[in-house]
Amino acid sequence: MTNYARFLNRISSLRRDSPELGAAKKDLLRDPTLSTNEKDLLRRVELRLDSSDEMFVAGRAGHYLSVGLSAMRCLDASLENSDSIQGPAPSILDLPCGHGRVLRFMRARYPSANITVSDIDPTAMRFCQKTFKCQGVVSIPDFDNLELPGPFDLVWCGSLFTHLAEEDSKGLLRLLFRNLSSKGTCVITTHGQLTVDRITSGHDTYGLTQSAQKDTLSQVEETGYGYAGYEAGGDYGISIVTHPRMLELVAETGTWHEAAFIDHGWDGHQDVYALRHN
């Protein structure tokens, strides 16, 4: 594809609803397992898609939307028995926003919220900022030096811990803790026991070589936290953390606690933790 064709593709994807998402939405609206509230939410969801959204796999548009709906179930469960969200304009952080797979549902659920989006990919962040009317901050690898316009009443951090070494995960926890409002709820996702099982059984490699898989599993066995870079020595890859080790990291990084835990709750895959101030 020429640069010009790519440019035209990009412009049209910014302006139009994705036909694939449109068709998947129609199918989902016929799904009897979805509640009336979920169908109402789905009807209001923005369907513009950025052509470089790596979370969107052609032919799997239904899954893309289901992952967003599943995240909303996790957020609802995490917010139960809390007064984190009060009034029509709560402050919300989505980090990393990617190209808005979950954000499009959060925007539909909280139309007048002040939402901040952040991602290390500036193009993704800008797409979200414009399409979903948010404030945007380009992220950096060093979370201890990242400034965000907090405090936030609700934080969604979906699938970032899943790619970080333990020290970086600690930095990310510190960042989220210092930007969480006193009554706020911070919802994060990790790879846990299900990922151990999937790698062990050969069901999935998570993009790791055999020796990296083996190494990651033995780290989990020894310390509770395993990590391997996609490239040897790289600072972005696949991590797995046990529930007890995650609770230790939470306690080490702030005066907060686990308010809820959902074992492989996000999309039947990633573990979900809801964290609140003590």
Ligand SMILES: C[S@@+](CC[C@H](N)C(=O)[O-])C[C@H]1O[C@@H](n2cnc3c(N)ncnc32)[C@H](O)[C@@H]1O
């Ligand atoms: C698996 S994707 C998840 C994106 C989004 N949460 C979703 O569910 O579609 C991981 C995202 O993390 C972003 N990322 C990687 N390192 C980051 C960092 N240091 N700060 C913020 N975002 C980062 C990537 O650019 C990518 O968009």
